[in-house]
Amino acid sequence: MRLSQILISTLREDPADAEIPSHRLLARAGLIVKIAAGVYTYAPLMWRVVQKFAQIVREELNREGANEVMLPIIQPKELWVASGRWDRYVNDGIMFTLKDRKGTEMCLGPTHEEVMTTYVNAQVNSYKQMPVNCYQIQDKFRDEIRPRFGLMRGREFIMMDAYSFDADVAALDAAYQKMRNAYCRIFERCGLDYTVVQADSGAIGGAGSEEFMVIADSGEDSILYCQQSGYAANVEKAASKLPDAPNGGEPKKMERHATPDVKTVAQLQAFFPGWEAGRMAKTLLYHVTWKAKVKVIAVMMRGDLEINEVKLTNTLDALSVRLATDDEIKAATGAETGFAGPVGLRDDVPLIADESLRDRTNLLCGGNESGFHCLNVNLGVDCRMPSFKDLRTARAGEGCPISGHPLQQARGIEVGHIFKLGIKYSKAMSATFMDQQGKPQPFVMGCYGIGVSRTPAAAVEQHHDEKGIVWPASIAPFECVVAMLDPKRDEQVVLAEQIYQKLKAAGVDACLDDRPLSPGAKFKDHELLGFPVQIFVGRRAAEGFTEFLLRRGMQKSEVAVADLTAQVLAALGR
RNA sequence: CGGGCCGUAGCGCAGUCUGGUAGCGCGAUUGGUUUGGGACCAAUAGGCCGUGGGUUCAAAUCCCACCGGCCCGACCA
Known part of the structure; x- marks a missing residue:
C-alpha cells in the first residue's frame, strides 16, 4: 500500500480529553476518532490493526475446532426475559433498549449467551452432535455508566465471544482447557505481557472463571500474585493468609464505655490506648438486594481489614450490595453511624462475620448506641454467634494462600475472560439435548470472551515510548x-x-x-x-x-x- | 447517580471576573522559495461563542433551564 492513498491524519498536539497513553496516542495518531462518548470510528490503519488481531484470534480458535458465526446485534427482549437477565441489565443501566415499529421491545446485544444458546438449541438435538463450539467477532453495545480511556471502556466495542456446548462436566472441562490454551497462544502472538488470574464470575454467573490480564499501570483491575507458587487472582477474588492479630486472651466480662464522637477505628485506637485495630471488630451495615427482597444486614470485620463487596455479594447470593445510608443504619441499630455493633442488635438484622474473627476473644465493638463502645466482647456470649464467611479483601504483603510468600500487587487490563457456565443458561432457557438414555439434558456450557478492540489498546499501553506507539509486529498496521x-x-x-x-x-x-x-x-x-x-x-x-x-x-x-x-x-x- | 470542571474556527487555547469591533498558535487553501527532524515568505478562507429563555440601550461575557463532554467516586464478563 502507498501511504499517499491511505487516509492518515496525525495531530501535532495531544487531544484534550485523553488521559492514558493508549487513548492519547491512538487519538493523536488519528487511529481512532470519537463520535460520541465511548463511541469511536476506526481509521484505516487502526482497522488493519483490529483485523490483524481478529485474524490471530480466528486462527487459534479454529485450530481448536471452534466455528465462526455471525449473530444478530438486535435481540428481542423475550430471550433476555427467558434467561432472567433482562431486569438486571436494564436496572444496571447498561442495556441499550429500543422498540421496533410494532412496539416490540428489543435491545442492542451487550453479549450473546441468549442468542447463541437459542441457536445451538435449535440445531443440536443429540449428544452425538457435541462437542460444539461457536464464536463470533462483532460489535457489542453497553451503555457504560462511565465510558473512558478511549477503546478501553467504550459503549460500542468489538468483542469475540465463544460458547462451548457439551454433554457433561468432564467434556466442558476439556473444552475449557482447549480454549485456555488458545487464549495463551493468542496473547503470546501479540507480544503481550499477560497473566492468567482467578476471577469472580460476576453477573454472568457459573462455576469457575479466569481472566487474562495485560499488566499495565493504567489497568482498571487490581491483581495479586505470587511468583513462588504461580498463584494469581483478581483482588475481587483473591484469598490470602493473614498475619495473626494480637491475642485477646481468656474471655473477660464485657465492659461498656462512653465514647462520644469516637467513630472510626483510628479514633478508637487513640481513645483506647493499647487496643490495636486487630483487636477491634467493626460492624458495617449493608443494604442488600435479592431478586425478590431487600434487607439490611450487619457484617463484622476485623478492625484492620477491609470488606470485599464482591465476596459479600456472592456469599449472600444477592444481586447487589451497598453500604447502608445513615438513616438505614439508625433504623437498624438505633445508633448513629460509627457505633454499630453486634451487642443488642435487633434479631431481625442478620449478622455475619469474616473468618478473621472466628475464635477471637475480648473484642472491641460498637455499642449499638450513639456514643458507646463495648470492650471484651465475646461472640456467642455477649451477642449472637454470627456465621463466619470469607469476606475479606486480600492485600499485597499478606501470605500467598499456597506458598505463604508475601503476595505482590499489579494493575491489569482485562483482555480475556473464560467461564465455566455449566447449565445456568441452558436450564433457564430450556436448552436441552437427548442423552444416551434418550432423556433431555441441559447443555453444559462454557463462554469465552476477548476484547478485540481493547486488546490493541492494551498493546499500546504496554508498548509505547515518549515518541509514540511501538506496535508489536504481529498486529502493527x-x-x-x-x-x-x-x-x-x-x-x-x-x-x-x-x-x-x-x-x-x-x-x-x-x-x-x-x-x-x-x-x-x-x-x-x-x-x-x-x-x-x-x-x-x-x-x-x-x-x-x-x-x-x-x-x-x-x-x-x-x-x-x-x-x-x-x-x-x-x-x-x- | 453523587462530587469537581469544561463547551469560543478542523485541533489546542485566550477573551468571561470588570457587558461595548471575536482573537492567538497549529492545521487548511493559493502562489513562490525549500527538502535530513513536524520548513520559510506572502496572501486567503474558515465562528449562530453548545441550545433555549431571561436581564440590559447592548451579552461569548451576567442569571435560569436544558443538551453535550471530561475528571474523581459509585458501577462494570
Whole structure:
C-alpha cells in the first residue's frame, strides 16, 4: 500500500480529553476518532490493526475446532426475559433498549449467551452432535455508566465471544482447557505481557472463571500474585493468609464505655490506648438486594481489614450490595453511624462475620448506641454467634494462600475472560439435548470472551515510548514502512519502489511512504504511528544505502540495499 | 447517580471576573522559495461563542433551564 492513498491524519498536539497513553496516542495518531462518548470510528490503519488481531484470534480458535458465526446485534427482549437477565441489565443501566415499529421491545446485544444458546438449541438435538463450539467477532453495545480511556471502556466495542456446548462436566472441562490454551497462544502472538488470574464470575454467573490480564499501570483491575507458587487472582477474588492479630486472651466480662464522637477505628485506637485495630471488630451495615427482597444486614470485620463487596455479594447470593445510608443504619441499630455493633442488635438484622474473627476473644465493638463502645466482647456470649464467611479483601504483603510468600500487587487490563457456565443458561432457557438414555439434558456450557478492540489498546499501553506507539509486529498496521525522503529525487523514488516491491515479494507486510512531506514530518509520523521496521531512502540512495530503523529502541543503522530484505526479515524474526 | 470542571474556527487555547469591533498558535487553501527532524515568505478562507429563555440601550461575557463532554467516586464478563 502507498501511504499517499491511505487516509492518515496525525495531530501535532495531544487531544484534550485523553488521559492514558493508549487513548492519547491512538487519538493523536488519528487511529481512532470519537463520535460520541465511548463511541469511536476506526481509521484505516487502526482497522488493519483490529483485523490483524481478529485474524490471530480466528486462527487459534479454529485450530481448536471452534466455528465462526455471525449473530444478530438486535435481540428481542423475550430471550433476555427467558434467561432472567433482562431486569438486571436494564436496572444496571447498561442495556441499550429500543422498540421496533410494532412496539416490540428489543435491545442492542451487550453479549450473546441468549442468542447463541437459542441457536445451538435449535440445531443440536443429540449428544452425538457435541462437542460444539461457536464464536463470533462483532460489535457489542453497553451503555457504560462511565465510558473512558478511549477503546478501553467504550459503549460500542468489538468483542469475540465463544460458547462451548457439551454433554457433561468432564467434556466442558476439556473444552475449557482447549480454549485456555488458545487464549495463551493468542496473547503470546501479540507480544503481550499477560497473566492468567482467578476471577469472580460476576453477573454472568457459573462455576469457575479466569481472566487474562495485560499488566499495565493504567489497568482498571487490581491483581495479586505470587511468583513462588504461580498463584494469581483478581483482588475481587483473591484469598490470602493473614498475619495473626494480637491475642485477646481468656474471655473477660464485657465492659461498656462512653465514647462520644469516637467513630472510626483510628479514633478508637487513640481513645483506647493499647487496643490495636486487630483487636477491634467493626460492624458495617449493608443494604442488600435479592431478586425478590431487600434487607439490611450487619457484617463484622476485623478492625484492620477491609470488606470485599464482591465476596459479600456472592456469599449472600444477592444481586447487589451497598453500604447502608445513615438513616438505614439508625433504623437498624438505633445508633448513629460509627457505633454499630453486634451487642443488642435487633434479631431481625442478620449478622455475619469474616473468618478473621472466628475464635477471637475480648473484642472491641460498637455499642449499638450513639456514643458507646463495648470492650471484651465475646461472640456467642455477649451477642449472637454470627456465621463466619470469607469476606475479606486480600492485600499485597499478606501470605500467598499456597506458598505463604508475601503476595505482590499489579494493575491489569482485562483482555480475556473464560467461564465455566455449566447449565445456568441452558436450564433457564430450556436448552436441552437427548442423552444416551434418550432423556433431555441441559447443555453444559462454557463462554469465552476477548476484547478485540481493547486488546490493541492494551498493546499500546504496554508498548509505547515518549515518541509514540511501538506496535508489536504481529498486529502493527504494517510491519515495515519504506519512506522516500524527497519524492522529487528520481533515484530515491526508484530505489524506494524497488525496495518496497522486494519486501512484498519476500512476504513482508510493507507500505511505501510516497507522500510529499518534509523529511522531518515523515520521521515524526512514523515514530507516532509505530511501524516496527522503518526504512528511509535519502541522501545516500545513489550509493545504494538506506537507513534502517527499529522502532523499539530507536536503533538506526545504514544498510546496503542488497542486505536490506534479509535484515528486515531478521528483525521480524523470520 | 453523587462530587469537581469544561463547551469560543478542523485541533489546542485566550477573551468571561470588570457587558461595548471575536482573537492567538497549529492545521487548511493559493502562489513562490525549500527538502535530513513536524520548513520559510506572502496572501486567503474558515465562528449562530453548545441550545433555549431571561436581564440590559447592548451579552461569548451576567442569571435560569436544558443538551453535550471530561475528571474523581459509585458501577462494570
